[in-house]
Amino acid sequence: MLSSPTAPLARQARLLSRTLKEVKKERRMTSIEIALKMGVALRTYQDFEKGKGDFDLWKIRRFAKATRSDAIGIVLAVMYGNPRIAIITMRSKFLMTGWLGFMEMWRALGDRLHLIPASQVLLALRKVAEHLRDYLDRRADSMEAWLETSLDELYEDPTDGEED
Template identity: 50%
Template sequence: MLGSPSTPLARQARLLSQILRMLRKERRMTAAEVAAGMGIAVRTYQDFEAGKGDLDLNKILLFATATATDAVSIILALLFRDPDLARQSMDNKLPTTFWISFREFRDDVGEQLNVVPPALLLEGFRRVYEEIKLYLRKRADSAEDWLERAIAEAYRPPGDDKTDPET
């Protein structure tokens, strides 16, 4: 996959290398552990992580399986030059989850999918994203409330136990 340092393939190889290394480190895995999980030799993995050789989608799938990350996120991160996408969705696997739900939808509607206007899809996605943001706000609020109560409990003076039946 490497060529002249300024060629698109060389830039793509460097970016893939950056993404793979970042994800491996996020998982606190060694190259040997990832190679074993992929079922390949350590040197083969090291070359893959270094961006040597052709772009191999099967190796990306093996890497994602070995590191419990998301292959679709890695490919999208590479395509759109956005490494953070792979990291931010490595646990929830949002792009693969979307692909699975899209595939089910496509199976249901078939060729009619072609007549769905992009604006309708965009509006639907925005509603879903609003629901997700609401979930995240509620989750953050409940965590903050819990932490506030836990700190108050931890700082309570000795003998000031609200669970003491004599108080």
């Protein structure tokens, strides 16, 4: 027996809901905060967060802006069934930044862009990954990383062995 034609849509709605909730949790925001920043009624936001209604790209963009996250990351999280994509790209806006880079390249190369084989795109992305890996390695050794870690330690509870 074939599954219901609405099954993929129900799965999509569940994935969207899970993704939105994970972004909201990661940002430590409330539904009312997000609704206000999206410019929608609380009930409208709650329905959206539950995955009710159509897959609305306008609402996804508004949500991403309200939560300072990556709208493309949210869409791809739903498309590929992995809400972690939205979390990984949230801070850096990695995929939206990639879109900006693509648009810049399109302006520079015009329609010749379609002549570039996928293997060359992959090679270029590997060079980008190498550059970013070097950046992260340098950052890990920097004073910035030390300071960030030291400040985080200040928020930890004192050790149990200390007396008042």
